[in-house]
Amino acid sequence: MEVYRFPTAQAHFRCRFSLPSQIVRLRFVCSADLRTNGNKQTQSQNNRMFILGMGYVGEFVAKHLISQGQGWAVSGTCTSIVKKEKLGLDVHLFYANQPELEVINIMNQHTHLLVSIPPFKDIGDPMLQHAELLRRELNSERLQWLCYLSTTSVYGDCDGAWVDENYQPKPPTELAKLRLAAEEGWLSLGQDLGLAAHVFRLGGIYGPGRSAIDTIIKAESLSDVQRARSSKKFTSRIHVADICNALNECIRKPSPGRIYNIVDDDPSPRTEVFSFAHKLINEKWPTLSKKRATGEPATEKGNLRGEKRVSNARMKEELGVRLIHPSYRSGLQSICDQIHDHPPIFKFM
Ligand SMILES: NC(=O)c1ccc[n+]([C@@H]2O[C@H](COP(=O)([O-])OP(=O)(O)OC[C@H]3O[C@@H](n4cnc5c(N)ncnc54)[C@H](OP(=O)(O)O)[C@@H]3O)[C@@H](O)[C@H]2O)c1
Known part of the structure; x- marks a missing residue:
C-alpha cells in the first residue's frame, strides 16, 4: 500500500491505494491539522488524541497537549480505578489483553493515537494479539495519525558504535525481540488502516x-536493572518534555512508516549523571544530600559490550526538533528548579 499526499493551496489530501488486491481504496482526508497558514501549519479545534496507556509519558503528553491551548481534546486508558481518579483526565479503564469494543469505538472518535503500552513476556504486544479485531473495528475516517512508543534497546550490542535508524536491530533479549515485533505490527496496522504511523525509539x-x-531525594535503592546499567559507559536518555516536543513536530509533519530515535545529544554514563544530580542537590539543600547518599550507582568500569550511542540526526533533520534539554545537565537542572519544597518532600507522580 502506498500513501500519497497532494498538497493544495488550502489543504493536503491523502489518497490510499491497496495495490495487492487491485482494489483501489481512495480516502481523501482534508486534514485540518495539516492546513497551512503561510509557512506555518496550524492545529485545529478538531484534534483529538487518544493515549493507549496513560502512564508516565502518556500523562505528561496529555497535560502538555491540553495546556498548549490549541483546542486539543485528549482521552486515554489506564488499568486501575485509583489511577483513573488520580489522573483527573478523560480516562477509560482498559485491559489490552481483552480489549473492549466500547473503548475501540471511542478510539474511532479521535484523530490521533499514541500507543504507550509495553509488550509482555510470552504475550508480546497485548493489543496486537487482537490485530484482526483492530483492523476490522478501527475504521474511522477521523483517525489519521499513530505513534508507537518503543525503545532503543531493540538495537542490541553495537560495541559502542553510533547507531541510527538504518542500523539493523539485533534485539538481545526476548522482550527486545517482542518490542521489535510490536513496532512492525503497529506500522503494518497503521498502513492497512491508511494512517500515518510512526515509531519513536525512546532512550x-x-x-x-x-x-x-x-x-x-527519595533515598531509593537501585533496581537490579538500574545497577546493571550503572556500569555502562553510554546511556541514551530523553527528557519527557522533549518526547512531547518530538511528538508535536511529528504531528505537524507526518511521515508514514518512519522510525525515529528520540534521544538527547549526550549519551553519558549513569555515574556521571548521578554525580551531577548530587552536586545540584548539595547546592540547593546542603544538609539533605549528606543524609540521602544512597541512590548513587556503583562506579564499576564498564566494557563496551552491548553498548551503543544512539544518533538523533533523523529526528532533528526530518522533524526539525530543537531539543529543550540536549543534555541531562539542563534536564536535571530544570527538575531541581521545579522542586520548591524546602526541604523537599517527595511527591509521587
Ligand atoms: N521507562 C523508560 O525509560 C523507557 C524507555 C524507553 C521506552 N519505554 C517505553 O515507552 C512507553 C512509555 O513509557 P512509560 O514510562 O510512560 O511507561 P509506563 O509509565 O509504564 O506506562 C505504561 C502504560 O501502559 C499501561 N498498561 C500496561 N499494561 C497494560 C495492559 N495489559 N493493558 C492496558 N494497559 C496497560 C499502563 O497502565 P496503568 O496506567 O494502569 O499502569 C500505563 O498506562 C512504554 O512502552 C515503555 O516501555 C520506556
Whole structure:
C-alpha cells in the first residue's frame, strides 16, 4: 500500500491505494491539522488524541497537549480505578489483553493515537494479539495519525558504535525481540488502516518525578536493572518534555512508516549523571544530600559490550526538533528548579 499526499493551496489530501488486491481504496482526508497558514501549519479545534496507556509519558503528553491551548481534546486508558481518579483526565479503564469494543469505538472518535503500552513476556504486544479485531473495528475516517512508543534497546550490542535508524536491530533479549515485533505490527496496522504511523525509539525516559534527583531525594535503592546499567559507559536518555516536543513536530509533519530515535545529544554514563544530580542537590539543600547518599550507582568500569550511542540526526533533520534539554545537565537542572519544597518532600507522580 502506498500513501500519497497532494498538497493544495488550502489543504493536503491523502489518497490510499491497496495495490495487492487491485482494489483501489481512495480516502481523501482534508486534514485540518495539516492546513497551512503561510509557512506555518496550524492545529485545529478538531484534534483529538487518544493515549493507549496513560502512564508516565502518556500523562505528561496529555497535560502538555491540553495546556498548549490549541483546542486539543485528549482521552486515554489506564488499568486501575485509583489511577483513573488520580489522573483527573478523560480516562477509560482498559485491559489490552481483552480489549473492549466500547473503548475501540471511542478510539474511532479521535484523530490521533499514541500507543504507550509495553509488550509482555510470552504475550508480546497485548493489543496486537487482537490485530484482526483492530483492523476490522478501527475504521474511522477521523483517525489519521499513530505513534508507537518503543525503545532503543531493540538495537542490541553495537560495541559502542553510533547507531541510527538504518542500523539493523539485533534485539538481545526476548522482550527486545517482542518490542521489535510490536513496532512492525503497529506500522503494518497503521498502513492497512491508511494512517500515518510512526515509531519513536525512546532512550531512558526521565523528567519531573522520575530522575536521578528524585532517586537521591527519595533515598531509593537501585533496581537490579538500574545497577546493571550503572556500569555502562553510554546511556541514551530523553527528557519527557522533549518526547512531547518530538511528538508535536511529528504531528505537524507526518511521515508514514518512519522510525525515529528520540534521544538527547549526550549519551553519558549513569555515574556521571548521578554525580551531577548530587552536586545540584548539595547546592540547593546542603544538609539533605549528606543524609540521602544512597541512590548513587556503583562506579564499576564498564566494557563496551552491548553498548551503543544512539544518533538523533533523523529526528532533528526530518522533524526539525530543537531539543529543550540536549543534555541531562539542563534536564536535571530544570527538575531541581521545579522542586520548591524546602526541604523537599517527595511527591509521587
Ligand atoms: N521507562 C523508560 O525509560 C523507557 C524507555 C524507553 C521506552 N519505554 C517505553 O515507552 C512507553 C512509555 O513509557 P512509560 O514510562 O510512560 O511507561 P509506563 O509509565 O509504564 O506506562 C505504561 C502504560 O501502559 C499501561 N498498561 C500496561 N499494561 C497494560 C495492559 N495489559 N493493558 C492496558 N494497559 C496497560 C499502563 O497502565 P496503568 O496506567 O494502569 O499502569 C500505563 O498506562 C512504554 O512502552 C515503555 O516501555 C520506556
